[in-house]
Amino acid sequence: MTKRAVLALADGTTFEGRAFGAVGETVGEVVFNTSMFGYQEILTDPSYVGQIVTMTYPEMGNVGATPEDEEAGKPHAVGMVVRALASQPSNWRATESLDAYLKRHNVAGIEGLDTRRLVRHLRTHGAQMGVISSEGLSAAALTERARSAHGMEGLDLATGVSTKTPYTFDLPSPDVFSGQRAQPLTDPRFEVVAYDYGLKKSMLHFLVDVGCRVTVVPATTTADEVLARKPHGVFLANGPGDPAAVKGADRTVAALLGKVPVFGICLGHQIMALALGGRTYKMKFGHRGGNQPVKDLTTGKVEITAQNHGFAVDDASLKGKAVVTHINLNDGTVEGLAVPDARAFSVQYHPEASPGPHDARYLFGRFAKLMAG
Numbered sequence: 362m363t364k365r366a367v368l369a370l371a372d373g374t375t376f377e378g379r380a381f382g383a384v385g386e387t388v389g390e391v392v393f394n395t396s397m398f399g400y401q402e403i404l405t406d407p408s409y410v411g412q413i414v415t416m417t418y419p420e421m422g423n424v425g426a427t428p429e430d431e432e433a434g435k436p437h438a439v440g441m442v443v444r445a446l447a448s449q450p451s452n453w454r455a456t457e458s459l460d461a462y463l464k465r466h467n468v469a470g471i472e473g474l475d476t477r478r479l480v481r482h483l484r485t486h487g488a489q490m491g492v493i494s495s496e497g498l499s500a501a502a503l504t505e506r507a508r509s510a511h512g513m514e515g516l517d518l519a520t521g522v523s524t525k526t527p528y529t530f531d532l533p534s535p536d537v538f539s540g541q542r543a544q545p546l547t548d549p550r551f552e553v554v555a556y557d558y559g560l561k562k563s564m565l566h567f568l569v570d571v572g573c574r575v576t577v578v579p580a581t582t583t584a585d586e587v588l589a590r591k592p593h594g595v596f597l598a599n600g601p602g603d604p605a606a607v608k609g610a611d612r613t614v615a616a617l618l619g620k621v622p623v624f625g626i627c628l629g630h631q632i633m634a635l636a637l638g639g640r641t642y643k644m645k646f647g648h649r650g651g652n653q654p655v656k657d658l659t660t661g662k663v664e665i666t667a668q669n670h671g672f673a674v675d676d677a678s679l680k681g682k683a684v685v686t687h688i689n690l691n692d693g694t695v696e697g698l699a700v701p702d703a704r705a706f707s708v709q710y711h712p713e714a715s716p717g718p719h720d721a722r723y724l725f726g727r728f729a730k731l732m733a734g
């Protein structure tokens with residue numbers, strides 16, 4: 362029998378629905394994602410640690426779940442909110458339903474509520490802490506639980522999800538339709554060190570696709586340790602939490618800038634800005650989805666991008682230490698930076714998509730070109 366569940370926000374707003382996935386209780390920042398598909402890539406993106414994801418597209422679960430679509434081995438979002446959960450997945454690649462997948466990984470979901478009302482509320486009042494519970498507690502008790510939970514600001518979540526030991530990655534993007542295993546890169550053009558702040562697997566595949574053999578290192582690795590590996594370039598990955606709270610990352614990246622080409626994505630972009638003396642701030646509800654328009658100011662082209670972030674770089678705080686190369690056409694926020702003298706650049710959005718459009722894939726080629734000198 363389906364169980365009643367409640368979603369309570371810190372500001373006292375509550376929604377009733379049905380429990381799916383794990384039955385129980387979960388606390389996280391309630392955010393929304395406007396992608397129509399790719400829920401498994403979204404749930405498994407480590408940048409969602411500590412967050413409950415609301416999908417704006419009404420039907421979810423229709424393609425089930427498969428280990429091949431995981432970005433990092435398991436779901437990292439702590440909860441999921443959907444309008445309607447498909448009762449039966451229909452997809453030759455699916456090995457289980459979304460419901461069973463979330464149950465197995467102990468992630469709570471709620472369905473059957475008015476997600477349109479919820480998203481409009483978050484847009485007006487901002488992303489905030491919330492609780493999903495199917496344990497029959499009163500709305501007032503759940504609201505209190507959401508209110509007393511620690512928000513995202515000041516949280517170093519990246520260090521916690523980072524790899525504990527370095528490893529090498531040399532597999533190109535898989536061809537999901539042929540079913541054939543991808544062959545490791547035999548003749549790498551570049552040796553790249555990637556800082557794992559909460560890395561998505563597809564970023565590694567895309568780096569290998571442009572000829573990089575990648576050594577993934579923990580977030581706490583020092584600049585000297587990285588330079589001792591004599592890499593052609595350093596990659597700064599995405600990750601969860603507040604960029605300004607990632608211990609020592611700004612100083613480490615500052616020590617690398619100018620010594621080796623650097624490419625940063627999302628949290629990596631924010632850390633590069635902090636390394637240059639810039640500031641990051643928490644956005645009202647962030648950008649999450651596969652339809653964010655970004656203008657590349659260096660070419661004048663507009664690309665439709667995949668995004669997932671709740672913090673952004675304050676343009677004015679950079680004081681000319683970096684060039685703003687990309688802006689978001691919805692709200693004018695910074696989407697890309699370059700430090701030409703240091704052969705470094707970064708983007709706030711996700712050129713690896715997963716899920717989303719591949720308009721920005723060229724950026725991996727731009728990194729390879731920079732390393733080629």
Ligand SMILES: NC(=O)CC[C@H](N)C(=O)O
Nearest residue numbers: 599600627628670671672
């Ligand atoms: N995808 C990411 O790397 C997210 C970066 C950061 N945690 C933010 O929310 O802004």
